[in-house]
Amino acid sequence: MNIDHPTIRKFQQDQSEKLDAGVVEKPLDGAWLRQTCLDCGADDVGLVEITRAELDDQRSDILRAFPNTKTLLSFVCRMNREPIRSTSRSVANLEFHHTGDDVNDVARRIVAILERRNVRALNPAMGFPMEMDRFPGEKIWVVSHKPVAVAAGLGHMGIHRNVIHPQFGNFILLGTVLIAAEATDYDQPIEYNPCLECKLCVAACPVGAISRNGDFNFSACYTHNYREFMGGFTDWVEKVADSKSALDYRRKVTDQESASMWQSLSFGPNYKAAYCLSVCPAGEDVIGQYLANKSEFLKDVVRPLVEKEETIYVVPGSDAEDHVARRFPRKKTKRIGNGLRVRTIRAFLRGLPLVFQPGQSRGLNAVYHFSFTGQEEIQATITIRDGKLQVEESLVGVPDLVVTADSETWLGFVAKERNLFWALLRRKIRIKGSPMLLLAFGKCFPS
Numbered sequence: 001m002n003i004d005h006p007t008i009r010k011f012q013q014d015q016s017e018k019l020d021a022g023v024v025e026k027p028l029d030g031a032w033l034r035q036t037c038l039d040c041g042a043d044d045v046g047l048v049e050i051t052r053a054e055l056d057d058q059r060s061d062i063l064r065a066f067p068n069t070k071t072l073l074s075f076v077c078r079m080n081r082e083p084i085r086s087t088s089r090s091v092a093n094l095e096f097h098h099t100g101d102d103v104n105d106v107a108r109r110i111v112a113i114l115e116r117r118n119v120r121a122l123n124p125a126m127g128f129p130m131e132m133d134r135f136p137g138e139k140i141w142v143v144s145h146k147p148v149a150v151a152a153g154l155g156h157m158g159i160h161r162n163v164i165h166p167q168f169g170n171f172i173l174l175g176t177v178l179i180a181a182e183a184t185d186y187d188q189p190i191e192y193n194p195c196l197e198c199k200l201c202v203a204a205c206p207v208g209a210i211s212r213n214g215d216f217n218f219s220a221c222y223t224h225n226y227r228e229f230m231g232g233f234t235d236w237v238e239k240v241a242d243s244k245s246a247l248d249y250r251r252k253v254t255d256q257e258s259a260s261m262w263q264s265l266s267f268g269p270n271y272k273a274a275y276c277l278s279v280c281p282a283g284e285d286v287i288g289q290y291l292a293n294k295s296e297f298l299k300d301v302v303r304p305l306v307e308k309e310e311t312i313y314v315v316p317g318s319d320a321e322d323h324v325a326r327r328f329p330r331k332k333t334k335r336i337g338n339g340l341r342v343r344t345i346r347a348f349l350r351g352l353p354l355v356f357q358p359g360q361s362r363g364l365n366a367v368y369h370f371s372f373t374g375q376e377e378i379q380a381t382i383t384i385r386d387g388k389l390q391v392e393e394s395l396v397g398v399p400d401l402v403v404t405a406d407s408e409t410w411l412g413f414v415a416k417e418r419n420l421f422w423a424l425l426r427r428k429i430r431i432k433g434s435p436m437l438l439l440a441f442g443k444c445f446p447s
């Protein structure tokens with residue numbers, strides 16, 4: 001390297017001028033940082049230090065993405081309410097996409113401003129794009145914005161697990177900027193949860209993903225809402241691949257569905273619902289209409305979504321399928337696969353809580369011991385009791401069923417690529433206990 005290069009000379013000269021002027025590295029002024037974020041277009045902002053306890057479960061992921069992170073700048077951009085509440089999906093999706101773009105633009109502008117001040121910063125996406133090479137077995141997003149926003153004092157998660165801002169309600173999308181510098185001061189969570197516990201989100205969700213106690217059925221939401229994203233998309237591709245002719249394809253996929261998939265590919269993927277957000281009356285700016293007349297609010301906001309005639313995508317034998325039949329006579333279900341195929345036993349175990357269907361486990365109280373052999377040698381205890389699932393990575397307690405399985409064969413069976421009876425016959429999978437318990441186990445995790 002030529003150390004007499006003009007760029008190097010200029011840099012060294014700037015450095016010595018700074019030293020002569022007594023410029024020292026200081027923490028960033030918190031007030032300036034917050035105001036800069038608002039000036040860039042955010043509607044509210046807060047700061048969190050990387051050492052904060054609320055970040056314990058994602059600190060290593062954040063540092064993997066940007067090892068110098070010292071401060072997280074969390075911000076929200078407001079969404080317009082009426083478009084999100086619309087029964088026209090095109091209107092609601094336009095609002096999601098525009099606000100999502102706003103979040104990404106704000107974050108990018110902040111990074112540019114910091115970079116011009118020689119402060120390193122990184123802007124993870126609001127939503128997509130994500131790290132698809134990790135899909136579906138590992139976390140595909142860089143930062144979980146929700147816990148950061150909560151730690152930054154921008155609201156709390158409601159029963160529907162979205163962050164509710166005390167003023168704007170849940171009509172917000174979240175962004176985070178990772179900054180390689182400390183700030184002069186940080187924010188703390190707000191003292192109350194803006195969620196009113198009215199349970200309107202529970203009533204409005206077409207797939208029954210939100211329980212009254214705040215449990216969330218990930219698979220139900222993901223299968224319907226994300227029909228035209230990731231796994232839903234791969235399922236559609238497989239339908240194309242499996243079709244013997246155009247006529248055969250048309251028997252499986254309607255013209256409306258094909259056109260909708262084209263639309264998602266052309267204009268950004270379309271969510272099938274976000275009714276939990278639409279109906280939520282929490283937040284100072286939002287609550288007025290609800291308090292003025294609750295039954296009018298139900299008629300005006302909730303009922304049009306609940307009564308909308310539409311197709312709901314469900315996994316066969318899932319709780320969502322039962323829920324639609326029971327609660328929404330005007331909606332019809334379509335059975336699909338959601339493309340959540342795991343390729344390692346670790347991912348299989350980690351993913352079980354996401355696909356567990358409490359309703360399908362009714363009446364089942366059993367302890368399963370799994371010993372995986374071959375490529376991945378892992379032991380696990382899976383307990384299903386009173387509609388709850390527990391997964392432990394060792395053998396504990398007295399089992400009702402013992403399963404010893406070659407790991408590759410098991411993953412093939414779970415992905416529907418290998419036949420269970422063939423595997424039992426070849427002793428690639430062995431069980432000790434009633435085969436009925438294995439069937440009951442499978443019923444709890446339909447795919």
Ligand code: B12
Pocket residue numbers: 096125126127135136137138139140141142143144145146147160161162163164170171172173174175216217218221222225226271272273274276277354
């Ligand atoms: C994964 C994800 C989803 C998943 C899981 C939802 C969830 N409750 O976490 C699905 C696909 C179901 C989903 C749906 C929706 N999402 Co979303 N989603 C995310 C994402 C990428 C990460 C969420 C997260 O931090 N989870 C961690 C913890 C805090 O969440 P949790 O509820 O405790 O636990 C869940 C996750 O850990 C998840 N999970 C765990 N492991 C894995 C592994 C894989 C492979 C996957 C896919 C998921 C997953 O399952 C758990 C149970 O639900 C964020 C964007 C981001 N980068 O942060 C947006 C985000 C949470 N989504 C958002 C929105 C708006 C939605 C939808 C309304 C989409 C829509 N337009 O229809 C629905 C609402 C569903 C609901 N009621 O929660 C907003 C929420 C804004 C707000 N006010 O809080 C976010 C923050 C995007 C943003 N930048 O604003 N989403």
Ligand code: SF4
Pocket residue numbers: 158159160161194195196197198199200201202276279280281282
């Ligand atoms: S709809 Fe009601 S219960 Fe659900 S999150 Fe909003 S305020 Fe809470």
